[in-house]
Amino acid sequence: MKIFKRILQVVLCTVLMGSVFYFGNGKAVAEDFYITIKKGDTLYSISKKYNISVENLKEYNQLTSNKIIAGQELMIPDIEQTKPLYVVVAGSFSKKANAEKRVTFLKKKGIEAVIVKKVINGKSLYRVQAGAFSSKSKALKMKTKLKNNGIKDAFLLTEKPLHINGITVGSSYKQLVLKFGQPSKIEDDQNTRSLYYRNDGAGVRVTFHAANDSIEQLQVYPEYLKTASVPTEKSKILGLYGNPHEVKIVSCYESAKCEQIIYKFNKKQLIVQIDRDGKTVQYLDLRKAK
Template structure:
């Protein structure tokens, strides 16, 4: 760090650099200018986000429901004279899709893993793809059989009926929210992150990882972006350095938001302390939550893809 002392104080190059970063970052996020300080590929993401390509089976109604808007608003924003759309057509849509409910089909729950494995083997004989999912509740591990996660309730009900026909009378359906952090999940765009978390005081970028600083000296979040389309591949959130109120900050809030974890284990953390790591796995995503050595405070949350 270079400093220059004068009668009235100290000229701090590091602080000036940060102030410059704040100005540049804010101007970039408003779309006013594009600068070459490592932000050019983010500008590309900003230009391309909020645009979807129509797929087979899409309708204006289904798209409006998915993105929390109306058919009339979609037609106005895209200058459509009718409800007719076609495969391959590009449409402007709101920046953040709504978090939909998942319907998870469970084919039994066991206190012994060996019994759960037997149930999975039986289901495979009936051509049902099922996996054992552990659940840690009240300091005890239970083994549940997951036989599919569906966005449509009717598909989950069909799967349940198939299980009943196969002789699985204790099958049932659970509703669950996809794993996400304040509405951001794997596949969200950079600007969706800014929309949900707010404009940072300043940002730092290294390769495909961007850190956002909101309060104090620590990064409130770090995201790894895809080199192909700039979407979020992995997200780390540090509640201590975030002004948001809807990010879980305590273990009890994590369980309230995401239910009981699949796995709980003891891990080493700072100053040779022992912390607790809670792991959630659902529909190809994994959420890791590290709890401080006080057994209460959330240190960080990490969301990533596991497929």
């Protein structure tokens, strides 16, 4: 079984390989920065000043208590990419043709919309989405515009951008290490970096954008990690990410069949492959959607 899994890792790794490998030149999309703690500062006051939760400050700085000391450096992480977005829904339909009619109607009104497929209890539903906004006020304006154009069933949803353990496309390598931990071994191959946390396989494989060192694609193998924060079972995947947009049956382990659960949101795609036992997560693969 382990031999097959190592072969699977090698095959998937070839997808990550591409141009020249760069670290340290260029500017990362996710911009973390550091502050020096002053006398009288508290995690609470810092969290309010920089609009970040105390929990996130503690997590990214690996703090076990709320105690901080003047003169100490504290990292302020750029977590904008994983903050929830406000999604404007202009109707949900059981038939794709009806969703397409709604999109055509909206485009005639000058409103851009797309169809998002969801699989719920084995049945496909087609949601018409008229934008995803970081600002709730902008989302509400779009909702009002829809209602003024006769879409009375328009509503808002909040959805968190696709991520694996808080890391998404565009995150920095520093953020990745803070979330997954320092690996015991690193292997570089062109623009692909493999991080080993156990001896028998890479727990994380990541490809970087050559221009700015940001993460372009991320593959995670839960069984080779030391952290328990990445889901290892299908039920936990569904609990964390919700109903998928697509489900596929693919070949794995030569003649065996495995299930792929696919999520798409905001131009990103997350593929989760489930082992042939129907419950164990083999890997998670996050990248830009085609």
